[in-house]
Amino acid sequence: MQVTRQTARWSPAPAIQATGALHLCGAAALALAASEWRWVAATLLANHCVLFAACLVPRSRLLGPNVVRLPETAARRREVALTFDDGPDPEVTPRVLDLLDRHGAVGTFFCIGERAAAHPRTVREIVERGHAVENHGYRHTLGFAWQGPWRLHRDIAEAQQAIGDAAGVAPRFFRAPCGVRSPMLDGVLERFGLTYVTWRRRGFDTVDADAPRVLRRLSKRLAPGDVLLLHDGTILRYGPSEPPVLRVLPALLARLEERGLRSVSLRRAFGLGRPS
Secondary structure, eight states, X not given: OOOOOXXXXXXXXXXXXXXXXXXXXXXXXXXXXXXXXHHHHHHHHHHHHHHHHHHHOTTXXXXXXXXXXXXXXXXXXXXXXXXXXXXXXXXXXXXXXXXXXXXXXXXXXXXXXXXXXXXXXXXXXXXXXXXXXXXXXXSOOTTGGGSOHHHHHHHHHHHHHHHHHHHSSOOOEEOOGGGOOOTTHHHHHHHTTOEEBOOSXXXXXXXXOOHHHHHHHHHTTOOTTBEEEEESSXXXXXXXXXXXXXXXXXXXXXXXXXXXXXEOOHHHHTTOOSOO
């Protein structure tokens, strides 16, 4: 399918604007008094350290808007969002869908572009069963956040195209690989009309195969409006055990029902229509 781009005017986050202003001030200061270069360098270094720290804090809003919770209207309806990263996996994802369907829950799947291209039937099944498919980058490399704007644009564009082709509908939300965010990402997302999303609670199921611990991380102080993160793609296995997501999800869905919470897609929560 053809990917459409948005033309809305974009303005950098205040922290990015402040960085630009600091660099201009630093250049002016050096022009007036080159001997003060140490102070200028120290100031700019401190600024870059703050930006670097913000890149590594997934829920930070310093670099731009960041959805970590659902809108208040969704929270009042006692809705949460179960999100699944790194798929699709042709073996695991359909079983996740079965569990969601059994409990009447709707999920949001942040798919990797090259995996969507390799398993388009699984992507299509996600959508046909009423769930949402969103953008998680094309290759999911550890160096995603450290790429320049041109390479960021290419990666997101390729993922948008591959996922859109497989799903039949273009993604509306984006989650950075590993949750590490580039200071230059926002302008690229604006071009594709994508909203940046992280999470309120994560299970760490890619590094911890202990299902009870993963469940505790996700369900402790669980509240309406929370965005939860599990993985149906990067699967941690120890011996014959099933992937953590398949062992955690039944109990987590039962907890949601006990607390009167309902999992909906991000699109539903933000009033973007189907899927529900």
